[in-house]
Amino acid sequence: MGVTALVAHSGGPTSVINASLAGVIEQARRERDISRLIGARFGVDGILRQNFVDLFALPEEQLAALNHAPSSAIGSSRRALTPADDERILEVCRANDVRFLFYTGGNGSMETARRIARLSSAAGQPLSVIGVPKTIDNDVAGTDHTPGYPSAAQFFACAARDIGADNGALLDQVQLVEVLGRNAGWLAAATALARHDENDPPHLVYVPERPLPLTRFLDDVQRVFDRLGRAVVAVCEGQLDEHGEPFGADVRMTSRGPLATNLAHRLATLVTERLGLKARAEKPGLLGRSTALVQHALDRDEAHRCGAAAVRAAIDGASAVMVALARAPGRDYTCSTTLVPLKTVAGVERHLPAEWISEEGRDVRPEFLEYARPLVGEIDHYPFWGGR
C-alpha cells in the first residue's frame, strides 16, 4: 500500500506544463510506493477546496495527448496565499493523507512551496514538498533554464522573423513586437536568434534589465530607419524608461505588481508623434505562452523529465527541493535533472546577466546567443532578394 501524492500548478501556464504533469503521472504510476495521485483543480484553490481529480484514472490516449497539449489541463491559480491558507493546505494534506506534494511554478511559487515544507516540518507532518520548475520567463535561479522558456523563446523568435518579413516586403513602417517576460529580458533577448544576416530583423532588441531613455529609443529607431528604410523593434512588456516609468503606457495592477498593458502600442504612438514615421505594434501576448503552434520537442522532453524527476526525488526521501536542469559542459548540448534546495530559489528573480547585454543596450551579446541557441533551436529563414 503506497501513499497519496498531490500535484498542483501555480501561475501562468506554458506550452509544456502539461508535459511535466504527464511526467509526474507516468513516473508515479511506475512507483509502487505511490498508490494514488491526485491533481488540484485550479492550483491552490483546488487544494483549499479539496477539488481534486484522480490522475491515475486518466485514460492512456488522454495521457498521450496531455504531453502535447498547451495550457494547464488541471488549471492553475494566481492566488496570493495568507498564513491561514498555508495552514489550511497542511490540514487538507493531512485529511487526504497526502505525503508528496509536487508544486509546479516559478520563483514565487517556489516561495510558497518552501513555506509549506517548513510548516509541515515544524508540525512534524510527513510531507515531501518538491518544486517542479515552470515559467516562460526563465527567471528562476538554480537551473540552466526553465521548462516553458524554450518553446516561448522559439515562438517570439519566429514572430520577430515573420513580422520582420512582412515589414521587409512593404518597407513603409516601423514595426514593434511586444514580447512577454515581465521584468526579465530572456524572451525579448531570444528574438535576436531570428537573425541570420546583419541587417535581418529584429534591428533593435530591448530588455528590461536596462532602462531605456525615450530619447535614446527614438534615436535608435531613426538611425535604423535612415539606414534600412524600415525598422523592427523587439521590446519586453516590462520595459521601463530611465525614470522607472513605462513611457506613459496604460498600467494595471497584477498579483506581481504593476504591469504596462500596451507598451509597444505606446512606443509606436511615440515614434509617429516624435519622428513622423508610420509605426505599428503587435502584441501576441498570451499566445506566446499558450500556443500549440510552437511546442518545442526539446522543451517538452525536458519538462516531462522534470516531472518524472520530482517523483523520483520524493520516493528517495527528498523534500524542500526543486528539480533543476543542469547543462553538461562541452560543445554538444545535454541537460540532466538535478535537485536544488528551495531556499536557494524561492522568491529569487534571475535576470539576464548584464554582461550578455550589448554596451549600447539595444541588442544582446554573442554569449547570450551561445547560451540560448541550443535551447531554442535554429530559426529557419527565408532569404530571397532582401534589402531594397
Added chain:
Amino acid sequence: MGVTALVAHSGGPTSVINASLAGVIEQARRERDISRLIGARFGVDGILRQNFVDLFALPEEQLAALNHAPSSAIGSSRRALTPADDERILEVCRANDVRFLFYTGGNGSMETARRIARLSSAAGQPLSVIGVPKTIDNDVAGTDHTPGYPSAAQFFACAARDIGADNGALLDQVQLVEVLGRNAGWLAAATALARHDENDPPHLVYVPERPLPLTRFLDDVQRVFDRLGRAVVAVCEGQLDEHGEPFGADVRMTSRGPLATNLAHRLATLVTERLGLKARAEKPGLLGRSTALVQHALDRDEAHRCGAAAVRAAIDGASAVMVALARAPGRDYTCSTTLVPLKTVAGVERHLPAEWISEEGRDVRPEFLEYARPLVGEIDHYPFWGGR
C-alpha cells in the same frame, strides 16, 4: 522567341502569396511563348523605377523554398496610383516589351489592374493583364475565397483556442483577441471553428458587418462571465459601435481609410472600467498574415494553382480577368480555378453575408461554419477536465 512577362505584388503580404509567385514561375517556365519572366521589386514602385529581378534565374532550391516562405519575396507596395503613374506603368511595359502582367492583390489592386488593362487596350498596346487574387481578408468578389484566407483563418482559430485554453486554466479574466480583416468579418468569424463544445472559446464573436453598441457588448461579456466565470471574445480590428466609432480607440489613417490601432485593448479597458472585471487584450496583428507557423497546405496548393492559371490565361489570350476559385457542389470539397472579368471584382468589397451572422450579432451561424470548415480544416482540441 517568346514574350516578356511581369509579375507584381500589391498590398499586404499573406503566408501564401509566394506560393502564387512560385506557381507563376513554374508555369511560365513551361511555356514556350514566355522567354522572360521578371518580378517587380516592391510592387508598382518596382515597375515605376524599373527595379526588376529575373525570376527565371531563381535557383531550383530557392524556388522550392519560395513555395513555403511567408510574406512577399519580391516585395509589395501600398502606393495609391495617380493617372501619371498609370501612364508610366504602360510606358515601362512598352520599354521592356512586357506583354503579360500578372498583378497579385485584393479588390483595390484589381481596380488598378482593370485601369491598366483599359488604358493599354485604348492605346492599342498589346498587354494582357491578369489578376491573381490574394488577401487574408477574403473580401474579394467573384471567387469562393481568396488564397491567404485559409491560412490566416486557421491561425486566428488556433489563437482563439490557445488563448482560450490559457483563459480556462486561470479563470480570472475576460480575454479579448483582436483579429485582422479591417471592415470584413471573415477572419473574426473563423475563430468560431475553434469550438468543439458549446462552452468552448471563443464565447463571443463580433464582426464589423454588424455595428456593436457598447452597452450590448458589456451585457454580453457580463452574461458569459456570470455563467462560466470567464470569457473569451474575438473581435475584428475594424469593429465599430452604433455611431460608426471605434469605441474611443486610437485611430490612424491608412491608404484604405481610418483604422483603429488598439481596438481590443480599448474594449478590455472598458470591460474593467464599466464591469469591474479583470480583462486583457492580445493583438497578434500582422503575425496573423505573415507567420510561417501556420501555412495551410490546401491554401498553399490553391495559391500555387492560381498563379499557374494566370499564366495559362495569358497564353490563351485572356486579359482584364482575375483568376478565381470555384467550389464544386457536393459534400466533398474541391475547388478549381476559373476566370472572372476584372470589372466585376475591381473595387468591390465582399462582406460576410448578413444571413451568416447570428440574430443577436455575437456569433456566426452554422451556414458560415459549413462554408469555412473545408477551407480552414479541423482545429484540434485538447479537452481534459474542462469547466470549473
